[in-house]
Amino acid sequence: MAEGVRPEGEQSLASRLRLAVVRLNRRLRAQRTDSSVTLTQMSALSSLKKSGPLTPGELAAKERVQPPSMTRVIAALEDHGLASRAPHPSDGRQAIVTITDEGLRYLAAEAAARERWLDRRLAELTDGERELLERAVEVIDRMAED
Amino acid sequence: MAEGVRPEGEQSLASRLRLAVVRLNRRLRAQRTDSSVTLTQMSALSSLKKSGPLTPGELAAKERVQPPSMTRVIAALEDHGLASRAPHPSDGRQAIVTITDEGLRYLAAEAAARERWLDRRLAELTDGERELLERAVEVIDRMAED
């Protein structure tokens, strides 16, 4: 059994993980900066930096969203000058989306500003707890990927 | 330094935790059941079960949303017969929201159905990784609370 034996009335690991993620996500999205770049756009920008140039379809797959959702995210990133699109060399249907130099600078600067709240909370933890989260993040990422 | 020393180019713990939570949240919300009860409503219902009857303001504070957001969640739960409201005994402005018996039954049954996806992924982990998540969930919850 995935969640193991547990006392009556206690929630499963799945329940607690789900609620924890839903609530932390809520807090994270509530942290705003002056910037008009949203958390979803930041996430896509991170993927572009990490993976290099991608087609819209590839980026949607990486971010695990449907193509129409990514269309809007890419348009917003372009509007802000953080990503650019170029024609695909061999397939006229596709495009190549690349993070711009401005996007790279922005990602570095904005991530710091954006994470002030989270950094403060992380700073309140013990070294052991941060180490625990370091390892948990890898497990969570693996689960979210597929 | 909260995130400790790290190699050039590697993302901070805050960055990685933020992205992991955003993406897992996306996957979790994508898991739908036939039910018309949303994940946000499930979360509020869980709080009602855990804390007992609460005023709308108290429930909003527990869930860390603004009062107008909770107004809509409570109305939906009422419509579904999962929660009920009673007049506050001493303050006519307030109300007391209580989870119904149907809400309790629903929460138990629906949580299981809803978490099939997450349970499958948890089942793919090692015992050590699940143990790690158990402890990480507590840390994340504490951070999300305040």
Add this chain to the structure above:
DNA sequence: TATTGTTATACTCTATAACTATA
């Protein structure tokens, strides 16, 4: 006058369905 809650409104995030352009 202060507090609690609701109504009105708007924006973000995301999806599905229908469409266009290219392969």
Add this chain to the structure above:
DNA sequence: TATAGTTATAGAGTATAACAATA
């Protein structure tokens, strides 16, 4: 005919501002 992407539309989730009722 199949694939990649966009446009159109809708629903969930959340917020701020303005209002109503009660303390």
